[in-house]
Amino acid sequence: MSTPGPERVPSTVKVGKTSGQGKPPTGPKKTPPKGGRPAGKGPQGKGRKVQPVKVSGGRNWGPIAVAGVVVLIAAGIIGYGIFASAKGSATWEERAADISGIVDYRAQKNAKIDSRNHVEGAQTYVTSPPVGGDHNATWQNCMGDIYTEPIANEHAVHSLEHGAVWVTYKQGLAQDQIDKLAAKVQGKDYMLMSPYAGLDKNISLQVWGYQLKVDNADDARIDAFIKALRLNATMEPNAACSGGNTTTGPLTAAAGNGTTMGG
Amino acid sequence: MMTVSTDQDAVTAPVNGSAPERTRRFGAAWLAAVLVFGLVVGAAGGLLVPRLFGTPGDDSVEAGFLRDMSTHHAQAVEMSMIAHAASTNSDIVTLSGDIALTQHGQVSTMLAWLREWNLSPTGSQDPMTWMPGSEGSVRNGLMPGMATPSQLADLRKAASPDLDIQFLTLMRQHHLGGIHMAQEIIGLSDNKQVTDLAQTMVAGQQSDLNLIDDLLAKIQKS
Numbered sequence: 001m002s003t004p005g006p007e008r009v010p011s012t013v014k015v016g017k018t019s020g021q022g023k024p025p026t027g028p029k030k031t032p033p034k035g036g037r038p039a040g041k042g043p044q045g046k047g048r049k050v051q052p053v054k055v056s057g058g059r060n061w062g063p064i065a066v067a068g069v070v071v072l073i074a075a076g077i078i079g080y081g082i083f084a085s086a087k088g089s090a091t092w093e094e095r096a097a098d099i100s101g102i103v104d105y106r107a108q109k110n111a112k113i114d115s116r117n118h119v120e121g122a123q124t125y126v127t128s129p130p131v132g133g134d135h136n137a138t139w140q141n142c143m144g145d146i147y148t149e150p151i152a153n154e155h156a157v158h159s160l161e162h163g164a165v166w167v168t169y170k171q172g173l174a175q176d177q178i179d180k181l182a183a184k185v186q187g188k189d190y191m192l193m194s195p196y197a198g199l200d201k202n203i204s205l206q207v208w209g210y211q212l213k214v215d216n217a218d219d220a221r222i223d224a225f226i227k228a229l230r231l232n233a234t235m236e237p238n239a240a241c242s243g244g245n246t247t248t249g250p251l252t253a254a255a256g257n258g259t260t261m262g263g
Numbered sequence: 264m265m266t267v268s269t270d271q272d273a274v275t276a277p278v279n280g281s282a283p284e285r286t287r288r289f290g291a292a293w294l295a296a297v298l299v300f301g302l303v304v305g306a307a308g309g310l311l312v313p314r315l316f317g318t319p320g321d322d323s324v325e326a327g328f329l330r331d332m333s334t335h336h337a338q339a340v341e342m343s344m345i346a347h348a349a350s351t352n353s354d355i356v357t358l359s360g361d362i363a364l365t366q367h368g369q370v371s372t373m374l375a376w377l378r379e380w381n382l383s384p385t386g387s388q389d390p391m392t393w394m395p396g397s398e399g400s401v402r403n404g405l406m407p408g409m410a411t412p413s414q415l416a417d418l419r420k421a422a423s424p425d426l427d428i429q430f431l432t433l434m435r436q437h438h439l440g441g442i443h444m445a446q447e448i449i450g451l452s453d454n455k456q457v458t459d460l461a462q463t464m465v466a467g468q469q470s471d472l473n474l475i476d477d478l479l480a481k482i483q484k485s
Contacts, residue, residue, distance in 0.1 A: 067293075067296065071296070071300055074300070074303075074304065075303070078303065078304070078307040081307065082307065092383065095383075143337065143338065143341055144404060145412070146412075183404065185404075186403055186404035186405075186412075187334070187390070187401075187403060187404025187405040187406070187409065188334060188404060189333070189334045189337040189338070190337075190384075223387075226385055227383050227385045227386075227387060228383065230383075230384060230385045231374065231384040231385070232383065232384065238367075238370075238371045238374075240337070240340065240341075240344075240367065241337065242337065242338075242340055242341030242344060243341070243344050246416075246419065
């Protein structure tokens with residue numbers, strides 16, 4: 001294109017192989033292969049001394065092949081793009097559902113779990129640890145707080161309502177396991193961690209309406225759970241994790257009956 | 264380029280030759296292919312461009328900044344609310360209320376952007392990864408300027424004027440860390456809504472710093 005000269009030759013040379021098919025047109029030998037594209041392929045091209053040895057006379061196939069390859073590559077790129085895009089835009093619910101072993105208590109429509117009243121006094125919960133239900137007006141502070149003693153369910157459930165991930169572990173769990181869990185929690189808002197009495201697995205993670213129990217702090221599902229659900233699972237978007245109760249122990253021993261702080 | 268010139272050659276060829284019929288078929292096939300291809304590219308482009316190129320991705324500096332700054336801000340809100348509730352110094356009550364409301368609002372904005380970009384509020388990378396040269400700046404999960412759990416515990420127990428001094432001192436550190444992060448994203452990102460917000464953080468917290476220094480001097484003198 002760029003060569004302005006009227007002469008064909010230089011341009012042909014420049015363009016290289018692809019132009020091989022273009023070149024023969026100058027010659028008259030066109031006539032024989034006329035009978036249809038596929039036929040043109042093999043035998044006919046032998047005449048010329050022209051370079052395009054291999055492709056010989058099938059002049060239509062060159063550009064078509066090139067275009068076909070281009071289209072295939074483009075389609076591949078576009079297809080991958082659409083795939084990646086669709087995958088990336090999976091909702092958090094879909095990403096949560098992909099975590100093996102996770103229990104979706106929201107799907108159970110259990111009124112006792114779904115209930116969100118602020119109530120005084122000790123509560124009984126459907127699951128252990130709880131994943132939802134009536135709770136104290138004061139939430140447990142969940143600014144990456146590491147509690148080394150059990151905390152009141154009634155406060156913790158309120159933290160879940162605010163979008164926090166509550167990491168619980170069996171009392172007596174090996175310290176190196178506890179340290180690995182703590183590293184995922186400390187300094188991170190909308191995270192809190194505490195030991196839990198009578199836990200049936202080493203580790204249990206919960207947000208409002210979802211729970212995942214695992215045996216080992218190295219389990220990759222822990223990070224997947226946190227990534228999919230922290231904050232996303234909130235029942236009160238933009239509610240804070242600070243300003244909550246920071247003491248440990250059961251409700252009665254915690255700050256008053258939870259009535260000292262507004263909720 | 265090359266394909267085009269080849270193309271032309273190929274088209275002219277049959278004209279020279281003797282097969283106008285083939286030319287027509289050839290042209291129609293090309294036309295159809297080009298049309299279909301154009302439609303596919305156009306449709307895919309319309310779908311993909313906003314997704315792939317219009318909004319930052321999961322490991323982008325923008326997403327890293329918004330996530331980290333949300334966490335950083337949340338602690339400023341925490342400290343400010345403690346001081347706001349407990350201080351008897353009206354200057355502190357006003358300043359802490361201002362900081363808490365401003366930063367809590369900014370957190371909501373930042374999380375909303377992540378949501379619009381179809382990104383989780385939680386990243387897959389460690390805090391501060393988005394910021395070059397920040398290796399080792401995160402200690403015990405705390406980003407630069409953030410108060411430690413024991414500093415927060417002390418703050419909760421304190422009363423004015425100790426509380427006020429602790430709050431001002433901690434917030435001074437906190438703002439310095441926050442301003443540094445905001446300045447970094449301004450240099451790293453070309454996403455205007457992000458850099459604009461970061462710009463307001465730098466300006467706002469810089470002006471807070473002046474006030475904090477004044478108040479500290481005033482309280483410590485009295």
